[in-house]
Amino acid sequence: MSLFKKxxxxxxxxxxxxxxxxxxxxxxxxxxxxxxxxxFFDAANKGAQEAAKEIGDVEVIYTGPTSAxxxxxxxxxxxxxxxxxxxxxxxxxDPDALVPALKKAMDRGITVISWDSGVAQEGRQVHLNPSxxxxxxxxxxxxxxxxxxxxxxVAILSASSTATNQNAWIEAAKKVLPEKFPKINLVATVxxxxxxxxxxxxxxxxxSSHPNLKAIIAPTTVGVVAAAQVVTDQNLxxxxxxxxxxxxxxxxxxxxxxxSQAVALWNPIDLGYSAVQISHQLxxxxxxxxxxxxxxxxxxxxxxxxxxxxxAMAAPFQFDKSNIEEFSKIY
Amino acid sequence: MSDAVHSxxxxxxxxxxxxxxxxxxxxxxxxxxxxxxxxxxxxxSPYFLNAWSLSDLTFNFTEKALIxxxxxxxxxxxxxDLSVAAIIALASTLMGMAVQAGxxxxxxxxxxxxxxxxxxxxxxxxxxxxxxxxxxxxxxxMSLFRGISYxxxxxxxxxxxxxxxxxxxxxxxxxxxxxxxxxxxxxxxIYGFLLHRTSFGRRIFAIGNNPVATQFSGVxxxxxxxxxxxxxxxxxxxxxxxxxxxxxxxxPSIAQGxxxxxxxxxVLGGVSILGGAGSIPGVVLAAFIMGLVTxxxxxxxxxxxxxxxxxxxxLIVVIALxxxxxxxxxxx
Numbered sequence: 001m002s003l004f005k006k007x008x009x010x011x012x013x014x015x016x017x018x019x020x021x022x023x024x025x026x027x028x029x030x031x032x033x034x035x036x037x038x039x040f041f042d043a044a045n046k047g048a049q050e051a052a053k054e055i056g057d058v059e060v061i062y063t064g065p066t067s068a069x070x071x072x073x074x075x076x077x078x079x080x081x082x083x084x085x086x087x088x089x090x091x092x093x094d095p096d097a098l099v100p101a102l103k104k105a106m107d108r109g110i111t112v113i114s115w116d117s118g119v120a121q122e123g124r125q126v127h128l129n130p131s132x133x134x135x136x137x138x139x140x141x142x143x144x145x146x147x148x149x150x151x152x153x154v155a156i157l158s159a160s161s162t163a164t165n166q167n168a169w170i171e172a173a174k175k176v177l178p179e180k181f182p183k184i185n186l187v188a189t190v191x192x193x194x195x196x197x198x199x200x201x202x203x204x205x206x207x208s209s210h211p212n213l214k215a216i217i218a219p220t221t222v223g224v225v226a227a228a229q230v231v232t233d234q235n236l237x238x239x240x241x242x243x244x245x246x247x248x249x250x251x252x253x254x255x256x257x258x259x260s261q262a263v264a265l266w267n268p269i270d271l272g273y274s275a276v277q278i279s280h281q282l283x284x285x286x287x288x289x290x291x292x293x294x295x296x297x298x299x300x301x302x303x304x305x306x307x308x309x310x311x312a313m314a315a316p317f318q319f320d321k322s323n324i325e326e327f328s329k330i331y
Numbered sequence: 332m333s334d335a336v337h338s339x340x341x342x343x344x345x346x347x348x349x350x351x352x353x354x355x356x357x358x359x360x361x362x363x364x365x366x367x368x369x370x371x372x373x374x375x376s377p378y379f380l381n382a383w384s385l386s387d388l389t390f391n392f393t394e395k396a397l398i399x400x401x402x403x404x405x406x407x408x409x410x411x412d413l414s415v416a417a418i419i420a421l422a423s424t425l426m427g428m429a430v431q432a433g434x435x436x437x438x439x440x441x442x443x444x445x446x447x448x449x450x451x452x453x454x455x456x457x458x459x460x461x462x463x464x465x466x467x468x469x470x471x472x473m474s475l476f477r478g479i480s481y482x483x484x485x486x487x488x489x490x491x492x493x494x495x496x497x498x499x500x501x502x503x504x505x506x507x508x509x510x511x512x513x514x515x516x517x518x519x520x521i522y523g524f525l526l527h528r529t530s531f532g533r534r535i536f537a538i539g540n541n542p543v544a545t546q547f548s549g550v551x552x553x554x555x556x557x558x559x560x561x562x563x564x565x566x567x568x569x570x571x572x573x574x575x576x577x578x579x580x581x582x583p584s585i586a587q588g589x590x591x592x593x594x595x596x597x598v599l600g601g602v603s604i605l606g607g608a609g610s611i612p613g614v615v616l617a618a619f620i621m622g623l624v625t626x627x628x629x630x631x632x633x634x635x636x637x638x639x640x641x642x643x644x645x646l647i648v649v650i651a652l653x654x655x656x657x658x659x660x661x662x663x
Contacts (some may be wrong), residue, residue: 036634036635036636037636061632063632063634064634064635065635066634066635066636066638066639067587067588067635069584069587069588070578070582070584070585071574071578071585071586071587072635074577074578075391075625075626075629076629078387078388078390078391078626078629079387079626079629079630079632081387082378082379082381082383082384082387082626082630083376083378083630083632084378094488094578094580094582095488096488096490096578096579096580096582097488097578097579097580097582097585099579099580100497100500100501100577100578100579104501
């Protein structure tokens with residue numbers, strides 16, 4: 001057994017040397033997701049493959065654990081390191097627990113970026129956020145304003161009054177109102193606590209207390225469905241437009257029945273596409289990961305890294321009658 | 332062999348010619364399986380036979396395998412501990428609290444191990460003191476221990492472990508030989524000696540085969556079981572130190588689902604789930620096999636769900652094979 005092992009080890013070394021000698025291989029990028037069997041990530045992989053085809057000579061390895069655990073992702077990182085991939089682009093299950101494993105990968109010369117769900121700064125070179133607060137704030141107002149050329153009253157139906165994300169978005173939305181959308185009049189902000197029943201009641205309350213209401217903006221996937229259901233039930237389709245952040249699969253019927261003109265959310269296809277574009281440029285040393293660097297990401301545009309080497313991809317992606325069918329099948 | 336068939340219930344250890352039984356043993360089968368998987372992996376992926384790859388491979392199983400050593404003894408006596416992963420979570424959480432209080436590395440290790448030991452003693456006291464079935468007790472403590480972690484941490488994480496604490500889960504003793512691997516091999520020797528070379532070990536087998544007769548033979552069955560629960564908790568505490576050090580942080584979801592992987596290792600290692608039979612070399616081999624299989628499939632980027640199917644099949648095949656073989660031989 002031990003002699004056999006020794007022989008194998010010798011073979012191992014020669015194989016390893018051969019592997020390094022043959023360097024004309026494609027650039028290998030491991031796209032690690034939180035868990036497999038999730039439509040959102042399958043869509044990201046679709047975008048990643050598209051980017052790989054566009055760049056050429058890039059092989060994307062789409063992988064992830066069965067259950068969304070940090071331990072499972074570490075095993076996958078180890079196996080990608082062993083395969084000598086050029087880059088790892090990960091959507092992390094835990095911002096801290098993956099740091100030692102990813103540091104080890106970087107020590108062995110592998111480019112590491114995180115996307116969607118980030119890793120602490122010391123565990124990656126770049127983090128790609130799907131969007132950022134200001135872009136989201138502007139988008140949710142724009143979604144309503146696009147269909148209100150003469151302006152009018154709108155109201156926001158949020159999640160809980162303490163939700164960090166939503167509060168930041170609403171704050172950003174209020175900031176852009178006077179400058180960019182002077183004719184839009186925000187009359188109220190109510191909180192449905194991401195609870196279907198409470199959100200429904202709050203939406204009904206908004207409609208009865210603001211007779212001139214033209215649009216309800218719900219920057220939460222629960223609230224937007226509840227509001228659209230209320231508008232449908234009260235035969236207000238065409239009078240009140242419901243919009244906000246929504247999952248295409250949950251929201252398709254309300255786009256179809258006209259209670260909503262358009263909603264938005266991050267586009268996983270673009271995320272996967274951008275993650276591969278960025279990893280490729282970092283791995284081939286075309287760009288360097290440092291604050292202030294601008295990286296172009298093909299058809300999606302370009303990003304500029306901030307002080308923590310993270311960047312926002314783009315404004316939320318808009319879903320309307322033209323594309324809801326396609327995206328409702330994805331997530 | 333024919334006399335073995337007609338004899339009443341026996342402990343089938345040493346009845347055969349030692350050489351013959353060694354060749355036909357479970358361990359021999361596991362060695363063949365391990366070598367086969369090793370060879371298949373080497374051909375399937377050019378990256379497998381690399382000193383660092385083989386070293387990384389051991390991290391996939393050493394923590395679970397450490398617990399499996401003690402779990403094997405417990406299962407041989409006919410008991411089980413399903414709370415080991417929850418013990419890891421609780422020990423890790425309390426170590427995290429200690430870090431916030433400014434306790435240094437030796438103190439952290441002591442806390443991790445003692446919390447594990449304490450949890451094991453609690454399980455043991457419930458089972459042997461109150462006479463409750465271990466499966467019920469440890470399903471309860473599985474929720475209890477992890478529940479405490481969730482209450483303490485919620486959706487937060489503890490980090491900021493001292494730099495030298497990282498050695499246990501990330502350090503190397505020599506070249507590619509990790510501390511975790513050395514610790515596991517040393518522990519395997521100790522447990523192998525304990526089970527196969529001491530009277531304590533003989534009593535463990537006796538309890539598993541017939542606890543009542545063993546009790547009447549003057550063996551303090553409850554006390555031995557209590558000690559084994561403590562040992563299992565202790566090993567979970569040690570595993571908690573290793574995994575916390577490897578992750579460099581603590582979340583209440585740490586080591587989720589480890590208990591089943593530990594039990595899979597024990598069963599694959601040839602320990603009878605009904606108690607009374609098994610060996611430490613078998614468990615060690617099973618640990619390596621699980622590591623080889625998951626890492627080998629990982630190198631081929633096989634999705635995790637296919638990997639679990641593979642482990643399941645391996646378990647069934649390895650367990651069914653000797654049974655089918657024996658039937659076939661008896662029929663002739």
